[in-house]
Amino acid sequence: MAASGGSLARYTALRLLLIIPMVFILSTIVFLLLRVAPGDPVSATVGGRLSEAALDERRAALGLDRPLIVQYLEYLGDVATLNFGQTITDNRPIIDIVQEHGGATLTLAVAAFVVALVLGIPLGLIAGRHRDTPGDLGIRVFGIITYAAPVFYWGLLFQLFFAGYLGWFPVGGSASPVTIFEVPDVTHILLLDAIIAGNTEAITDVLMHLVLPALTLGLLLSGIFIRLVRVNVLQSLKGDYIEAARARGIRETQVMRSHAFRNALVPVITVIGLQIALLLSGAILTEATFNWPGIGNELVQYINNRDYAAVQGIITMFAVVVVVVSILIDIINAVIDPRVRY
């Protein structure tokens, strides 16, 4: 296509512009839901524990005594500058929570992706290659079960078996107290900090704590990869070039490896990005199961403390992340596959 360079730029610009209305709509929904409801966050959170005067003081400090529309506009302005407010119960800025606990969530997400790819891609290839055999059926059933069982149930079963019964791995947490105490905090990512410190014992300890949570979240994602890769293999096996390769007398293993599989794996790259929403939900549940000190675990604690401002801030932050990442993936998708641009 002659105009492909121009159309890619145009597509990218349009997609990037879409971030604004999407973030606007999502933050409006979050604000409407959490703030237009009767009662105000301060009395819902700390009401009954403080005197009426103290409550008023808190409200004034948080700007909650002003008209709702003013608060809404200010909230939108804050979101635009990536300021997500602060909590009511312990007066922490949301951005601090993200900095402090984002590393743990990121570690978990990356490790889970590795597990999902290592499990999902080979199983999907095998299932697609040997369609309608017992192996294919078994792998498909495995895919359905990973979807049907909630992540926290997998987590619980792993805890019972690998931590409780066999005693191979710790039940929860991201490291033993000794490790957390010994390793100096540089990057807020414990594994990296341990590597920087060159403390082999700490590295092993962190990795041992990571195994079960990563396996739990990874299983959830692997089901999707299995399904996707299998369907792609089935489709690419129907292609004319496969028949052409076979007609030329190329060996079957060779046809599979360099003709069928390679083509089946390209779409996987783009689908990875589409799973960000699932990954996020799964991460919250996994963190709650393993007491993993990530952002999701913080969110759950603030929910239990009924801290409206914290819930609003963390959820808005998640919304922004989801929108930005999925639009970036759209753009990467367009760069890889020209058919996407229109």
Added chain:
Amino acid sequence: MALAARVLSPFRQTTGFARWILLAGIVLVTGFVILAVFAPWIAPFDFAQTRYADGTRFPKGAPPGGDFLMGTTSFGSYDVFSRVVWGSRTALQVVIISVVLSLLIGAPLGVISGFLGGALDRVLVLVMDALYAFPSLLLAIVFAFLLSDLFGGGVAAAGVALTVIYIPQYFRVVRNTTVSAREATYVEAARAMGAPKRTIITRYLFGNVVQSVPVIGTLNAADAIGTLAALGFLGIGIQPGEAAEWGYDLQRALADAGAGIWWTGVFPGLAIVLLVTGLTLVGEGLNETVNPTLRRRKLRPFTLPPRGAVAFEAGKGQVDL
């Protein structure tokens, strides 16, 4: 009779694998429906009962056996089996509320938006797309958080909280079908004959669009079971005093994992897995039957008429499409 035959007809048309999937799914789901409906007779105890009728307390954290088929919990000594049975009632109630409500809201909105088009359509599509892009668990968390403050953490509040997740799905499917059906010849013909918009929507569009609903409905129901359990697990779903809920029980079971008490978590979790699998299988089976692009139908045995026979017997040897 005629109605029963019509309802069963897609099932009769299935073949091989699709039929087994559908059958397995129906068996699993029916099992849970029976548990839910007859819970008071099946469950030996109430879901919040911790004492025998004579006032003696149940043993705490007792392993399966004796009076307690699946053991008792280590928090408050509830009977695990009774809670699993009562939990199926809670799950089905919540799922029915959420699927019916989201269908009733999402589908008409989709038809109207797709048929009328214009600015209303564009705004609705943008809002629904935004809701759809949002991680569904977070959306449910926000709604459950809000509703539990307003209405308390009961079955109705949880059902309504889940509704919001599924409205965009019905909206999208129904709207897209409507948009493509709007240009179809039969709608054009109706318009040419002077049919009012209302008639076109209710008689010509809705009937066509509604076919895709059972598949989405069952798959959403499967998803709703998981999300309800997730809310319960995070402690913002149905409150323990209101009803038995599997997700909440799993959360309480976490504390037992290190102590080797497996029965408090394994059984409620297994119930979730079985019910979700059942609903998924029904959905997939229906999809393979109802969706013409996936459907593989059995060819009836074809017998040629004997040589010299004059009339070809009508119906025989024809593939019913």
